[in-house]
Amino acid sequence: MEARLFGPIEVAAGGRRLGPRDLGGPKAKQVLELLLVARGHSVTKDRLADQLWGEALPKRPFAVLENHVSVLRRHLDGVGRGRDLVVIDRSGYRLAVERFDLDLDRFDERITAAGKAGTRMARKLLSEAAQAGARGEVLEDEPYAEWAEELRRTYRARLLGVHLDAAESALAERDTRSAIDHAQAAMAIDPYAERAHRLAMLAHYTQGDQRESLAGYQRLRALLSENLGIEPTPQTQQVQAAILAQEDPAGLLPRPLERQGLPPRPSDGPLIGRRAELSRLEALVGESYGSTLAIAMVEGEDGVGKTRLLDELAARLPGVGLGRGDCSEFERHLPYVPLASALREALGAPAIAD
Secondary structure, three states, rough: OOEEEEEOEEEEEEOEEEEEEHOOOHHHHHHHOOOOOOOOOEEEEHHHHHHHHHOOOOOOHHHHHHHHHHHHHHOOOOOOOOOHHEEEOEEEEHHHHHHHHOOOOOOOHHHHHHHHHHHHHHHHHHHHHHHHHHHOOOOOOOOOHHHHHHHHHHHHHHHHHHHHHHOOOOOOOOOOOHHHHHHHHHHHHOOOOHHHHHHHHHHHHOOOHHHHHHHHHHHHHHHHHHHHOOOHHHHHHHHHHHOOOOOHHHHOOOOOOOOOOOOEEEEEEEEOOHHHHHHHHHHHHHHHHOOOOOOOOOOOOOOOOHHHHHHHHHHHHOOOOOOOOOOOOOHHHOOHHHHHHHHHHHHHHHHHOO
């Protein structure tokens, strides 16, 4: 059974589909959405009532809630057995998630897999994630619910990252048209995403359109100056300087990664603006030879080049056990997940248990 939260909610099975108007009314629909968002965890009746009504609770909130659940179950009978889908437990209600294929889960899985794949496979996975996100904003038919807005912000940020990574991967394979499309999609989500502007500049320059590349820089500069009172970052300024100097585009583009074997040695193309950081990381790896482990934390805003920096480090140190994990603003509450991901990649999957 498929459940979609990108765009208007939809549940489908066996060729039958239930949309926002087919779930028994606004509150019954919201109950289903809240249970889907909980990903199989039990949601207490208190929390459901608070999310549904806030301070405007009905006189008998639990009785009204139970009625909405009953209505929801009857309508879910159109795609399955409602009582088997919405389960009652001691603390409240939960969804039998093993019966659902949730689009948000598939989206997250593709992002995770893309981070471990070579460039070609990563592009495929990121493209699939972007297609899922193209259906619309998460829970777009709940524009005023605070709990829905929090989830929307999370997946808006993740979709932004998908388009940015897809644009960079496309550039690595010299697919400039796709790189521009993904960069523009990222700008549509966040006009101030400087990395998107920078990738578009590089794509246009690689196409031989130096004029549009430099015009893109000027548009970005005006946007940042007029609205935020800041200038483009040194990394973007260095890209503009390289374009003005008509440097070889091949030296400015990211390199494709192949995870199947040892990473290739980098070419002589410059890593713009990150030589000092790269040298510090190489020195750290050298110091770790006297022990068993070295850990570095690379921090920075989106688009400053953290991924490119670590790609360069891996390319310079073939055969060294390097692992990486990342953590977004929205994942800070998950303890040890980035560290565990990095260790698993460095040591090999059998070496560290889930």
